[in-house]
Amino acid sequence: MHTAQGSVTQGQKRQRGVEDHFSETSTLAIEHRAKKPRLLSKTCHSHKQHLSKSVWDCLSKVWLTRHALEELNRRTTELPSSPERKLDEVEASSRLKRFARHGGPDLCDLRGYPEPALLAHTRVNMNSSRSRSSIRRSRSNLPNRSFNAPPQSTQNTTTERKSSAYDANFEQILIDHGAYPEEYSYPDDHSPPPPNNWNEVLQRVARTRPSLSPSRFSEMGFRKFKRVNAQALGEKKVMSSVFPTIRGNADIPYEEDKLFGNLAPFADGIVDAKPDFYDGAHTGQLDHRVRNELSSYIIPSTQHNAPILPNFFAEGKGPDGSTAVAKRQTLYNGTLGARAILQLQSYGKELAYDGNAYVVTSTYHDGSLKLYMTHPTASTDSGRRTDYHMTQLRSFALTDTPESFRQGASALRNARGWSKEQRDKWIAAANSTVAGMRVDMSFETSSQTPLSHSTHARHDSETSADELASAEVTRIDRSIRKRALSQSRRRGSESHSKSSRRSRRIILHKGIDPPTERFMIFNQ
Structure with a gap:
């Protein structure tokens, strides 16, 4: 009777084993049918990018971001491995067991201590071997796979990455090189005053414009603007359908989404600027001699037919966009514009700081328009000559009322016109300087004639x-x-x-x- 029960039990086990085998096989088949087999390339490149060590080491403050954690892990794995030590055998004792039952030694001093490189390397090898074995098992179950396919090789490459405005350390790099955001907390609690021409620009942007009068921009136009603004869900849509209504159709040279690839780097380890919108001057307005000498400061694009000497910028974001990113981009744009005006203003002589601002930047995000000014000052840091300061000028809620839209749009259009006047003024001054140089040279030549x-x-x-x-x-x-x-x-x-x-x-x-x-x- 025991034999019969044993045979039945063994039969049931065999049956369950067969059922388990078929269920596992069917499950794998279903999973393979659900997941289409993807073609594996001959070489799988694992391409990693990171900031250079010098950039990280030069930061006065490192923000806790994903890239910072990746850099920490990378440096931890690169630590030299400690030599292996043979551990002394400890005889088991009741005292040691009792000590372990009460919690063992105090390990507070080891908190945050990096993991030994040898142990980390061992774990990485174990994980990689496990992953390779699991990959081999999964490949063996893939249907219609050719057994003559060449083996897959992996190649890890590491290149230097540059920080962008989407990283908090980008702003820290700008600060360490003398570009300060709005309401920055200076170490000595001494914030510089606003630009000397603050009140002048404030009065200028407050002027009304006939093109935005109630007779020409009615309630119906305001409702249409709100509808278009609500339907713009991305940055490109905002700049192509919403921002043109705000900026108007003034005859001013401008470009959109243009990479500033011709300018001298402001700091190491950051990407080239690429503003959503900027105003500049025609290339032919400025003497070719000045253009050649100041090319890396005043000619932003490698396409030399693009406007030069940019001093008005705009950054737009969709509803899901980040205001912090927009402000970092605006700080970067304004700094490059102020540097360009300063170089042109000081052409033929030493750098001169008059305390005025000649650059206006703006951001538009979810119906909110903000205007800023950026002006240069002599640096208090012995390692550089110039500091740049960003100051808010005005802010408007364009989707609030028709009157609020008129005020905000008028301010931005007036700021564009004022920025053009400043460009033209300093271009004329530089051209006069070149003409004076030519007159002096001709006088010297005539005296020797x-x-x-x-x-x-x-x-x-x-x-x-x-x-x-x-x-x-x-x-x-x-x-x-x-x-x-x-x-x-x-x-x-x-x-x-x-x-x-x-x-x-x-x-x-x-x-x-x-x-x-x-x-x-x-x-x-």
Whole structure:
């Protein structure tokens, strides 16, 4: 009876084992049918990017971001492995067991201590071997797989990554290089005053514009703007459909989403700026000599037909966009614009800080418009010459009321016009400086002209005299030769005439026939 029960039990176990096998097989089949087999490339590249060590080491403050944690892990794994030590055997004792039951040693001092490199390397190898074995098992179950496929190789490459405005450490890099955001807490609790022309610009942007009067921008236009703004869910849509209504259609050179790849880097380890919108000047407005000398400061794009000397910028974000990112981008844009104006303002002389701002930046996010100004000052840091400060000018809720939209749009359009005036003013000043340099050079050249002309004249006169003398000698020689030849011919003709007359006299005297006598005479 026990044998029968044992056989039944074994049969049930075998049946359950078969059922489990078929259920596992069917489950794998279902999973493989649900997941389409993907083609595996011959070489799988694991491409990693990170900031260089020098950039991280130069930061005065490191923010806790994903990239910072990756850098910490990378440096931890690169630590040199400690030599292996043979552990001493400890005999089991009741005292040791009792000590362990009560919690063991105090490990508070080991908190935050990096894991030994050897142990970490061992764990990585174990995990990689496990993953490879699991991959082999899964590949063996893949249907319709060719067994002659070449083995897959992996190649890990690491390249240097640059920080962008989407990383909090990007702003820290700007701060460490002298570009300070709005309401920055300075270490000495001394914040610089606003620009000297603050009130002037404030009054300028507050002017009303006829194009936004109630008769030309009605309640219906405001409702249309709100509808378009609500439907713009992304940054590109905001800049293409919403922002044009705000900025208007003024005849000002501008570009959108243009990479500033021609400018000299403001700091190491950050990406090139790429503003959503900027105003600039036509290339032909500025003298070519100034353009060539200040190219890396005033010509932002490698496409040299793009506007130069940018000093008005706009950054837009969709409803899900980050205001912090927009402000970092605005700080970066304003700093590059203020640096360009400062270089042009100081062309031909030392850097001059007048305390004024000539750059306006703006952000638009979910119906909120903010205007900022950026101005340079002499740096208090001995490691650099210039600091740049960002100050808020105005803010408006454009989707609140028609009047709030008129005020905000008027402020931005007035700011664009004012920025153009500042560009044109400093371009004209630089062109005048170049013209003055040319006048000075021409004056110096003219003062040296009489001496050089007299030298050239004396040289020319000496050369001409030699040539004339040689020509005169040749002419006299030819005249003498011609005269001598004519005299010889004349003497020959005279002698011939004398002989003829003598012959005639002989012929007449003897009465001989002239031909016979001539023969006789020539034969004598």
